[in-house]
Amino acid sequence: MMGRGDGPGAGAAGGPTRHVPVLLEEVCEALDARRGGAYVDGTFGAGGYTRAILDANPKNGVLAIDRDPDAIAGGAALVSRFKRRLTLVQGRFGQLDEIVRAEGLETVDGVVLDIGVSSMQLDEAERGFSFRSDGPLDMRMEREGPSAADLVNEASEAELADIFYHYGEERRARAVARAIVEARRRQVFRTTGQLAELVASLIRQEPGGIHPATRVFQGLRIAVNDELGELVRALHAAERILKPGGRLVVVTFHSLEDRIVKQFFAARTGRSPSASRHLPGLAAPAPTFEAVTRGPVLPGEDEIARNPRARSSKLRAGSRTGMPPQAPLSAITMLAELPQTADKRGGRR
Template sequence: MMGRGDGPGAGAAGGPNRHVPVLLEEVCDALDVKRGGVFIDGTFGAGGYTRAILDANLRNTVIAIDRDPDAIAGGATLAAKSKRRLSLIAGRFGDLDILAQAQGCNEVDGVVLDIGVSSMQLDEADRGFSFRNDGPLDMRMERDGPSAADLINESSEAELADIFYHYGEERRARAVARAIIEARRRQKFETTKQLADLVSSLIWQEPGGIHPATRVFQGLRIAVNDELGELVRALHAAERILMPGGRLVVVTFHSLEDRIVKQFFAARTGRAAGGSRHMPTTYVPEATFDAITRGPIAPGPVELSRNPRARSAKLRAGARTTAAAQEALDAITMLAELPQTTEKRGGRR
């Protein structure tokens, strides 16, 4: 796995480097995999992290989860070689505690999450994640449910603009949404090239900059797969299933994801509610995590030279305390949701 990045150029992914796990050594150190234990790899992909965990200690076992049926099928050989130390489960990592408990595991020593789309998905035109090679406008990780084409052809202008602006951080979101509405009156969108060509006609590509459609594709993909919502649910699920001293390690590739992880750890380590001379200190629940990383860990120059797709990766980690798991944080959940526009509430925007 090269990482599931949304950084510059990620939308136009392609090229020879595949299945390279990002920040592999740093992830293993943060998980402390050499001590032995039960670990959850919530984003199995090509199995890079899982393989490293299994190799680190013969006593290690891994529960590996992926919502992509292709990833599960591709991991069959590794599972067969693991001598029952690897359990492959098709499902969403937002349900990782429930999925692990269904395997008879009520607590684990570590959880690793590598957030976003995988290089395998980006590199396969028929999955519709990338615009480099023309393919169906799909983007569904599970190959089930509404596709990107469904959203493009059926959503309102306001809904599309919100998706592009809030999930893709595209500044010309409204203009792109308006153009889509006009274009689909003549012909429905079916391929990645159709959408990429339309966006390219509206947004100028700066010399050396990312492809004009990168942010639009990113926002659409996040919306199709509810990626930020899954991340929020996974963080809370990890808190529930980690034993005291267990490690949670999260690798993100975009500011939207990193902001959620950063604020979650800030709240759960007791660093989020301080107080000042203008505002009294509020009640702070007992910390459920101790910080392992005080700030994000980024790839070094050697890794970046080997794997350019890792350039936007950030790792954050925490160790579970003995405090009871807390209720889900509304403030964190809101970071994963689109704002409720006037049009969505029944009026005009």
Template sequence: MNGGCADEGSRPHLPVMLGEVLARLAPKPGEIHVDGTFGAGGYTGAILETGASVIAIDRDPTAIEAGAALVAASGGRLTLVEGVFGDLDEHVRDLGHDAVDGVVLDIGVSSMQLDRAERGFSFRFDGPLDMRMACDGPSAADIVNGADVSTLHRIFNAYGEEKRAGQVARAIVEARKAAPFETTKQLVKVIETVIWPKAGEIHPATRVFQALRIAVNDELGELVRALGAAERILKPGGRLVVVTFHSLEDRIVKRFLAERSRREAGGSRHAPATVVLAPTFELLMRGHDEAGASEIADNPRARSAKLRAGVRTGAPARAVDPQALGLPHVDLSGRGARR
């Protein structure tokens, strides 16, 4: 089903934890930084103001189109690339650079996408059940209408951590017998027959919509690939800064930086270790940064944000093991979502 990838409009977008991102990334004049999630250009614009150059990536063509004015004002220091950030090292090399000084990633859907009903990301507005960041390929409606009950159950459980995933999956399969799902409102109504709204709690559709969005866009898989790509393209001393918004994303980033910042003994459980792998990153801080109270008051989206960061060492990049990073596995082959 095709939704709408229309003009995103002029509603202001507030970049989350901008001050903290700049402090950890520490861009300088003459450096090259990658903004892997361009969105409305909040981080990119601030990095450009420091005198650094930016290669900004976004899979959403409307974001790329909207960034044209920023490109024109950058004096040649901004290059926009339409693509996925999981391939950020390839994008950088295609532009003639062997390494960069920094990589910043703001994981998840942007508020400009959430606030446009025609994109189908939000349960707050009635619109096409879409959720595709790149505006092509199978949509959320394709998954909801085409996946069997066990696949829907796994999606809602693994990607949304929804306790009633099985009940919601069965309700969806039963409801679509009467008519296929086409809008967000249709899906919300079915979810609310299983999970009743309660005062003071999140909307009943929150976790299901999150799960579908992640499945449609392979968000967690892209995150794992992006972490590996950043490791390959950052020069020694280069900085990786990642802002996440829910536990699944944060767990992956936390495990990646923890694994990469300690010495690892190579080998296997059947043979003694023969090689000690040097750390590829040093942690910039213990734990993570969080948004301050004043920012949360101005921008509620910042409430769940966590920032983690590391500095690249000179050690060779390694292969990334998605399972070791806690990437949930849901087989969506032939069931509507792209992998």
């Protein structure tokens, strides 16, 4: 997963950066940031997109949002540099329309969302997002609420299996969940190393493949932070806050995220099957977006060579029409939730 870092030379806090924003030129082009206006960076991170938007036009202003208090603290130098053109707020991008209005704006010219964990979080062992270095099993973006350790030690075997299978797309979800429940009877899970070691004992790593614990950690992180639910809420919030002609640009790194964004734009641009096909006499809702990109925009070979974390990224974008926002889409809301399913034997996944 790629983070939201700054470009070469300086980080958001003014020092050397470890973080390179993905598809930076493509994001600015899709946002049409050169025209000038008010923009929302819903996933500030280390400020890579925010800085590029502010540099694109001296009349641009950015309201940047991040859940992570460390990101807010790290952005102080950037706020000082751009003075009144940049406002940085700690909050969830699923509430971006409420945050925008609380800052005195009714509409904005563009919204950009870079979904997933940031490089800063992934690379710091004490945050507990990664199995690369041993650290506390935490994964909380806001450093508040139940942690990954709480979930691993307290959730039922069925719930853990659903998390690993649905959010992590781990094929051996049931086996991993069963082993966790058995192991925690002897000793509670406190560190990333404990969990990674257990998973690696169950799943064989293919030559040149990803670490065996990758999908399990991904599933836990998504569950702990309700990442897919936040994405669904953010898409609808952007629809409510964008002015006609305003752009929504979303960069994803995982098939679950991209599926939600793809279905949202398909429905809102009128490209998905309409209810009127099945219920004659009911007109299809007027499109609230026009497509800016036809299919996903992918990173080029040069960018992937410079930044391997960009490999799985996809960009999709739409331009707001003048039609009123529609009711939330139940289809993508369901994609963000754990399915309440049962197999033929009556047990959950």
